[in-house]
Amino acid sequence: xxxxxxxxxxxENSVRALEDAALRAAMKxxxxxxxxxxxxxxxxVADLEALRDRASDIREEVLANLTMYVDRxxxxxxxxxxxxxxxxxxxxxxxxxxKILADRGARRIVKGKSMxxxxxxxxxxxxxxxxxxxxxxxxxYIIQMEGETPSHIIVPAIHKNRRQVGKLFADxxxxxxxxxxxxxxxxxxxxLREKFLTADAGISGANFAAADTGSLVLLTNEGxxxxxxxxxxxxxxxxxxxxxLPSLTDLxxxxxxxxxxxxxxxxxxxxxxxxxxxxxxxxxGAKELHIVLLDNGRTEINAGESxxxxxxxxxxxxxxxxxxxxxxxxxxxxxxxxxxxxxILTTLLTGMAKSHPxxxxxxxxxxxxxxxxxxxPLVDLILELRRRKVxxxxxxxxxxxxxxxxxxxxxxxxxxxxxxxxxxxxxxVVRSMGGKDVAGRMxxxxxTPLRRKLP
Amino acid sequence: xxxxxxxRLFLExxxxxxxxxCSVRGTGDLPDALGRIVAMDSPVYCPGVTExxxxxxxxxxxxxxxxxxxxxxxxxxxGAIAETGTIVCVSAGGRAVxxxxxPAHHVAIVRRERIFGTLDDLFAAVSGAPPxxxxxxxxxxxxxxxxxxxxxxxxxxxxxxxxLV
Numbered sequence: 030x031x032x033x034x035x036x037x038x039x040x041e042n043s044v045r046a047l048e049d050a051a052l053r054a055a056m057k058x059x060x061x062x063x064x065x066x067x068x069x070x071x072x073x074v075a076d077l078e079a080l081r082d083r084a085s086d087i088r089e090e091v092l093a094n095l096t097m098y099v100d101r102x103x104x105x106x107x108x109x110x111x112x113x114x115x116x117x118x119x120x121x122x123x124x125x126x127x128k129i130l131a132d133r134g135a136r137r138i139v140k141g142k143s144m145x146x147x148x149x150x151x152x153x154x155x156x157x158x159x160x161x162x163x164x165x166x167x168x169x170y171i172i173q174m175e176g177e178t179p180s181h182i183i184v185p186a187i188h189k190n191r192r193q194v195g196k197l198f199a200d201x202x203x204x205x206x207x208x209x210x211x212x213x214x215x216x217x218x219x220x221l222r223e224k225f226l227t228a229d230a231g232i233s234g235a236n237f238a239a240a241d242t243g244s245l246v247l248l249t250n251e252g253x254x255x256x257x258x259x260x261x262x263x264x265x266x267x268x269x270x271x272x273x274l275p276s277l278t279d280l281x282x283x284x285x286x287x288x289x290x291x292x293x294x295x296x297x298x299x300x301x302x303x304x305x306x307x308x309x310x311x312x313x314g315a316k317e318l319h320i321v322l323l324d325n326g327r328t329e330i331n332a333g334e335s336x337x338x339x340x341x342x343x344x345x346x347x348x349x350x351x352x353x354x355x356x357x358x359x360x361x362x363x364x365x366x367x368x369x370x371x372x373i374l375t376t377l378l379t380g381m382a383k384s385h386p387x388x389x390x391x392x393x394x395x396x397x398x399x400x401x402x403x404x405x406p407l408v409d410l411i412l413e414l415r416r417r418k419v420x421x422x423x424x425x426x427x428x429x430x431x432x433x434x435x436x437x438x439x440x441x442x443x444x445x446x447x448x449x450x451x452x453x454x455x456x457x458v459v460r461s462m463g464g465k466d467v468a469g470r471m472x473x474x475x476x477t478p479l480r481r482k483l484p
Numbered sequence: 485x486x487x488x489x490x491x492r493l494f495l496e497x498x499x500x501x502x503x504x505x506c507s508v509r510g511t512g513d514l515p516d517a518l519g520r521i522v523a524m525d526s527p528v529y530c531p532g533v534t535e536x537x538x539x540x541x542x543x544x545x546x547x548x549x550x551x552x553x554x555x556x557x558x559x560x561x562x563g564a565i566a567e568t569g570t571i572v573c574v575s576a577g578g579r580a581v582x583x584x585x586x587p588a589h590h591v592a593i594v595r596r597e598r599i600f601g602t603l604d605d606l607f608a609a610v611s612g613a614p615p616x617x618x619x620x621x622x623x624x625x626x627x628x629x630x631x632x633x634x635x636x637x638x639x640x641x642x643x644x645x646x647x648l649v
Binding site: 055058059062063165166167168171184185186187189190191194210211213214215217218221222225226239241242244250251252253255256259260276277278280281284285292295296297298299300301302303304305306307308310311312313314 | 497500501552568569570575578579580581582585602603604607608610611614615616617618619620621622623624625626627628629630631632633634635636637638639640641
């Protein structure tokens with residue numbers, strides 16, 4: 030489907046999400062499970078802080094010399110036999126990939142999970158060109174069937190429960206209804222196996238790219254990433270330019286951090302390191318490998334004060350701990366990337382005018398900073414965007430007047446006490462006027478204000 | 485880390501990742517081990533290229549010529565990693581890495597002297613001139629995409645057995 034950005038309606042989206050009982054239940058279960066698994070996975074890691082420092086340093090080194098590392102990657106990957114393309118924006122990436130596929134007569138395309146392909150809205154473009162695009166990650170397969178977009182960057186169908194998936198499969202695939210995840214998984218295996226074996230091309234993303242060897246690195250659990258990159262004769266990989274690592278020998282630090290942060294695993298079931306296409310004497314690999322490097326505004330972000338967000342390795346840990354994400358889910362954010370990293374990246378990639386309500390989608394509690402494996406300064410970045418929102422005139426005038434009033438009252442003990450008294454007295458009126466909006470959901474003021482309880 | 489430590493840690497971590505593990509003394513013990521692991525009435529793909537594979541191949545009454553038609557792949561793999569309980573498959577020497585992906589059961593034979601201690605040890609060894617494909621395999625294919633509930637055997641093998649020789 031073609032996802033229209035709805036970030037401007039973040040508040041309306043959130044209210045709708047709060048009324049969705051199935052979503053709330055799914056999000057709560059997910060949050061609890063993620064928290065425990067992540068903590069257990071990191072428990073045996075000695076010197077975790079040193080490991081995070083090292084990973085953070087490597088990411089900063091890449092961003093400080095991004096052009097150099099990208100050029101080095103292009104040279105190494107080309108030397109290894111891949112064809113590397115540069116795409117300045119989403120439209121260029123979509124068209125490049127369509128052309129690569131169309132020129133080779135590709136009709137059926139199997140796809141591994143790639144958030145960058147979601148960012149550029151690749152599927153609808155290829156489908157409009159008459160190609161069959163099949164998402165093969167189980168979560169992506171489910172939401173593609175439902176006509177939805179991912180609500181989490183690691184677990185795309187996290188918002189759905191097993192009964193919803195069971196009903197979807199029964200309706201669409203004509204299989205007997207089951208709500209057993211193991212049975213549903215087997216159904217998908219069978220349906221997708223045939224697609225893999227008959228596909229003309231595979232499209233994948235990449236978690237990392239090693240500049241020194243020109244290798245693509247993919248972390249997967251299901252095995253679909255391996256299928257997509259080795260079974261069809263043509264492999265097209267799309268990744269954004271900041272995924273570089275200086276060297277393949279830098280990879281171990283990230284292999285220790287990413288799966289633990291993402292799913293609480295020591296390592297994913299599969300880690301594929303792909304260096305060029307199949308060569309003479311090889312029996313593995315696509316015959317042709319095309320790599321599309323997407324900029325889409327990243328060079329500009331890298332030159333500005335929000336560079337830190339480009340350190341992100343897309344583990345999703347920040348959203349799993351975010352009180353806002355855990356309450357409203359990923360779709361409320363209205364674009365490809367949700368949660369703390371998502372609200373920042375969305376604002377930067379799509380512009381303040383299309384996304385400014387998102388910069389309020391945080392309590393700045395800092396839980397995200399605590400779990401980020403590569404030390405992205407998420408709270409600092411959010412505060413910086415809030416300052417920019419005010420500077421650029423996107424803040425609500427009512428909020429401005431309210432804050433000015435509060436500022437005056439807070440500066441005078443007499444006025445402040447009067448305000449508190451009035452708030453208590455007028456609360457029933459405020460509540461009835463507020464209805465379903467913000468005021469209607471706020472807790473009533475305490476009978477005795479905290480400052481009078483304190484010595 | 486001594487060789488014995490690497491072996492102990494590897495077996496421990498591979499088992500944690502839900503791989504079946506067994507350790508035999510030499511090539512002579514391979515038939516027994518394989519007899520316990522492999523369903524002999526199902527089509528087995530065994531490349532029969534390395535010495536260990538040559539010893540294994542004649543044991544299987546039903547041989548699949550192509551891994552795409554096999555229920556089981558039995559092969560010797562490049563090495564293993566103690567830190568994570570991982571086996572390492574590489575495309576060097578004309579190996580089909582996807583042979584260990586398509587069939588529902590993957591049996592990997594590893595020589596114990598090929599166990600690397602850490603991920604760093606492995607990448608230090610292969611990053612000079614990496615082959616077309618290096619795949620680290622840790623346990624069977626899995627997903628938790630439905631309600632974060634673990635399900636085994638999505639697109640890759642539902643069963644991974646490792647024999648240390």
